[in-house]
Amino acid sequence: MCPTRVEDVVCPFCGCLCDDLAVTVEGERVVAVENGCTLANEKFTGDHRLPHPIRRRGGKWEETTYDEAIRETAEILLSAKRPLLYGWSGTVVEAQTIGVHLAELLGAVIDNTSTVCHGPSIMAIQEVGHPGCTLGQVKNRADVIVYWGANPIQAHPRHMSRYTTYADGFFVKSAFRERKVIVVDVRETDSSEVADEFVRVAPGGDYAVLTALRMIVRGKGEFVPDTVAGVPREQLERVAQTCLSAKFGAVFFGLGLTMSRGKYKNVRNAIELVEELNRHTKFTISPLRGHWNVYGSNEVFTWITGYPFAIDFSRGIAFYNPGETTAVDILRRGECDACLVVASDPGAHFPRACAAHLARIPTVQIDPHVNATTHLSRIQIPVGVTGIDAEGTAYRMDGVPLRTRKVLSRNVPDDVEVLGKIYALVREARG
Ligand code: SF4
Numbered sequence: 327m328c329p330t331r332v333e334d335v336v337c338p339f340c341g342c343l344c345d346d347l348a349v350t351v352e353g354e355r356v357v358a359v360e361n362g363c364t365l366a367n368e369k370f371t372g373d374h375r376l377p378h379p380i381r382r383r384g385g386k387w388e389e390t391t392y393d394e395a396i397r398e399t400a401e402i403l404l405s406a407k408r409p410l411l412y413g414w415s416g417t418v419v420e421a422q423t424i425g426v427h428l429a430e431l432l433g434a435v436i437d438n439t440s441t442v443c444h445g446p447s448i449m450a451i452q453e454v455g456h457p458g459c460t461l462g463q464v465k466n467r468a469d470v471i472v473y474w475g476a477n478p479i480q481a482h483p484r485h486m487s488r489y490t491t492y493a494d495g496f497f498v499k500s501a502f503r504e505r506k507v508i509v510v511d512v513r514e515t516d517s518s519e520v521a522d523e524f525v526r527v528a529p530g531g532d533y534a535v536l537t538a539l540r541m542i543v544r545g546k547g548e549f550v551p552d553t554v555a556g557v558p559r560e561q562l563e564r565v566a567q568t569c570l571s572a573k574f575g576a577v578f579f580g581l582g583l584t585m586s587r588g589k590y591k592n593v594r595n596a597i598e599l600v601e602e603l604n605r606h607t608k609f610t611i612s613p614l615r616g617h618w619n620v621y622g623s624n625e626v627f628t629w630i631t632g633y634p635f636a637i638d639f640s641r642g643i644a645f646y647n648p649g650e651t652t653a654v655d656i657l658r659r660g661e662c663d664a665c666l667v668v669a670s671d672p673g674a675h676f677p678r679a680c681a682a683h684l685a686r687i688p689t690v691q692i693d694p695h696v697n698a699t700t701h702l703s704r705i706q707i708p709v710g711v712t713g714i715d716a717e718g719t720a721y722r723m724d725g726v727p728l729r730t731r732k733v734l735s736r737n738v739p740d741d742v743e744v745l746g747k748i749y750a751l752v753r754e755a756r757g
Contacts, residue, residue, distance in 0.1 A: 351734060392707065408663055426630045431753060434640075446589040448634050467608075472509075474583050480515070514526070535555050694708050717732040
């Protein structure tokens with residue numbers, strides 16, 4: 327069979343959603359990827375899929391059909407008093423939409439992976455707003471970049487080459503020479519090695535360092551102690567000066583800020599530092615979203631319910647209270663009695679007590695691959711890999727929606743089809 331080359335393919339791995347990939351397809355396999363990083367190459371060419379639906383019987387796995395697996399899943403959800411629908415970041419907005427309607431019909435809790443990544447960022451944005459911009463503006467305008475609590479070289483391998491350190495732009499003709507990059511982190515990383523300035527913060531000291539920078543920018547530097555969370559005042563003054571002299575600055579922050587001591591208050595402080603800098607120059611701030619379409623899940627949940635994650639429909643209306651209705655808290659309290667996991671792997675990322683509860687209750691996973699959650703599940707329904715053999719809409723980390731392409735034509739249903747059938751059965755049963 328002749329290989330086919332497909333261009334302008336959107337990568338289905340991280341929140342960068344790089345849309346300039348070209349892949350070569352031979353039969354039912356991708357055999358080569360151009361422009362992708364190593365994560366993208368593995369995503370497209372790796373072939374460790376579950377070939378058919380499976381269910382656990384007497385402690386052993388057995389094959390089943392799609393119709394049977396879908397019917398059993400609907401029955402599990404219908405007979406649960408407090409079902410949890412979790413995940414959603416690795417799939418398209420069309421599937422996420424069905425998920426929210428299914429949760430409403432069931433009176434379930436629906437949560438996405440923000441709950442363990444940028445949930446605190448969203449809470450801070452709800453309090454003080456979001457002075458953000460698109461990645462295109464960063465590429466073309468920004469002459470100062472700050473990565474705070476993030477290591478893009480490992481987690482978003484093309485972020486620096488497409489948008490910051492190595493990306494020449496309309497107003498920044500020679501990025502590597504003209505663009506200053508500051509990395510703030512608790513340890514040296516691959517990203518700090520290529521930065522112009524590395525600020526090493528003592529673990530848990532981000533809030534104090536942000537406050538000190540705000541004081542310096544506000545002209546109150548004389549009240550800043552000689553050292554703040556391990557950072558000398560001279561370095562803080564230098565960083566503040568670099569930011570103040572920027573024509574256009576951009577802060578990107580990761581889980582080192584959102585999931586360390588202070589959590590959403592850290593992010594709020596960072597946004598307020600950016601607001602302070604905007605009294606002098608133009609500065610923006612944006613979260614580095616990791617899971618592919620997690621931004622889309624926040625959008626879809628908010629369009630339909632008014633809330634971005636952790637939504638509880640058990641009262642008949644949408645109720646949102648992070649810390650109470652978040653998936654980790656519900657599982658840790660042993661509260662839910664069935665769980666549907668879609669396009670995510672909580673078995674690999676959740677605390678042990680949560681994983682143990684998933685193993686106790688009937689857990690169904692909709693995912694193309696065998697992963698840690700498989701071992702906690704009663705049923706797994708494999709689907710097409712979104713962005714490879716299933717298409718749909720996903721949101722880039724800066725809020726730009728992109729249409730993903732289907733590059734393979736495998737005879738396997740996608741998330742939308744499987745969820746649509748589960749929804750239809752539940753709707754029929756509920757009248
Ligand atoms: S940076 Fe992210 S979106 Fe871009 S090619 Fe790598 S994994 Fe894919």
